[in-house]
Amino acid sequence: MRFPLLCSIAGLTLLVPGMAPTREATHTATVSGAMTATLAGSAVFGPVRQTRSALGASFSLELGTRSERGAVVFSRVNGERPGVGTYRITPLGPGAEGPNDFHAVVSLGSVELPVGVFHGMSGSVTITQSSEDRIVGRYELKATGFLASDPEVEDREITVRGGFSADRAEAPSLFEATISGAAPTVARGAAEFGEAGPEAERSFSLTLGAYAEQGAIVLTRNGGGRPGVGIYRVTPSVTRTGEFHGLVVTGSPSHPTGVFRVERGTMSVTASSAERISGTFEFQATGFLAADPAREDRRVTVSGSFTATPGGEVTALTIN
Numbered sequence: 001m002r003f004p005l006l007c008s009i010a011g012l013t014l015l016v017p018g019m020a021p022t023r024e025a026t027h028t029a030t031v032s033g034a035m036t037a038t039l040a041g042s043a044v045f046g047p048v049r050q051t052r053s054a055l056g057a058s059f060s061l062e063l064g065t066r067s068e069r070g071a072v073v074f075s076r077v078n079g080e081r082p083g084v085g086t087y088r089i090t091p092l093g094p095g096a097e098g099p100n101d102f103h104a105v106v107s108l109g110s111v112e113l114p115v116g117v118f119h120g121m122s123g124s125v126t127i128t129q130s131s132e133d134r135i136v137g138r139y140e141l142k143a144t145g146f147l148a149s150d151p152e153v154e155d156r157e158i159t160v161r162g163g164f165s166a167d168r169a170e171a172p173s174l175f176e177a178t179i180s181g182a183a184p185t186v187a188r189g190a191a192e193f194g195e196a197g198p199e200a201e202r203s204f205s206l207t208l209g210a211y212a213e214q215g216a217i218v219l220t221r222n223g224g225g226r227p228g229v230g231i232y233r234v235t236p237s238v239t240r241t242g243e244f245h246g247l248v249v250t251g252s253p254s255h256p257t258g259v260f261r262v263e264r265g266t267m268s269v270t271a272s273s274a275e276r277i278s279g280t281f282e283f284q285a286t287g288f289l290a291a292d293p294a295r296e297d298r299r300v301t302v303s304g305s306f307t308a309t310p311g312g313e314v315t316a317l318t319i320n
Helices: none
Strands: 026-033 037-041 043-045 055-063 070-078 085-088 103-109 114-130 134-147 156-168 174-181 185-189 191-196 203-208 215-222 230-234 245-251 256-272 277-289 298-313
Touching: 026 070, 037 070, 055 156, 070 134, 070 256, 103 134, 103 256, 114 156, 114 277, 174 215, 185 215, 203 298, 245 277, 245 298, 256 298
Parallel strands: 043 156, 191 298
Antiparallel strands: 026 037, 026 156, 043 055, 055 070, 055 256, 070 103, 085 114, 103 114, 114 134, 134 156, 174 185, 174 298, 191 203, 203 215, 215 245, 230 256, 245 256, 256 277, 277 298
């Protein structure tokens, strides 16, 4: 199982109970174990889906997602804002899951220079202050994952301890990805999700950067329905329910420099609601360059993150 994405060493200041929060949204943490590092960056939570029952929505606490050092993303299936208290961290995947349990994904490094990705296995999040506009707390978690320098070893262990003062944020639609190999580039743009087709043949599509000039990624799967928090395989063709297949285009859709089909990889959804889907991805793709279309064995590696908003009925990405 693969996922996307390290850091420099600096000082650490933890937010502890009784401490007045700073007015600036912040996150700081230390990483020990298979890697040692210090994380620092901004912190946001939400958005929260307002319904009579928030079950079926989701809540996301995103710490340092724009940082060059790394990020920690917490999510849970209960869309309500957590109150003061201590909540356990459980692994992503099948098994018993309480509505208030948190999942955690730790990505180290930046999108341009990914170093490792780890998924929380155990630990806790302690909320010391909670209001509509701000959540303050601390956490400690143990996580397992891999380093970008040695992705075949997927059982490396780290411990992360940190504190945060997060602001409520209506995250915009965006995605960012690093593409290396035959067509190196950094792609950025908007991100949308939606469904298409007649009711009996609905398909779900996640379109990342369809109007971007540097590149675009389209991930689709048969069967309608928004994917929940979890880890999904990306394969050349859908062989199991829930699997995605993908297309990577470098350049713009009207003037592509390369077209590649995903051979293998994963997409990790860290937050999922009717208003927003967030996550990370990492995969390898094979295809051709526009300058030499006869050679179809060119390879690229793609890793990045996204926050997608509804786009209504989706349309296929066309290549001219």
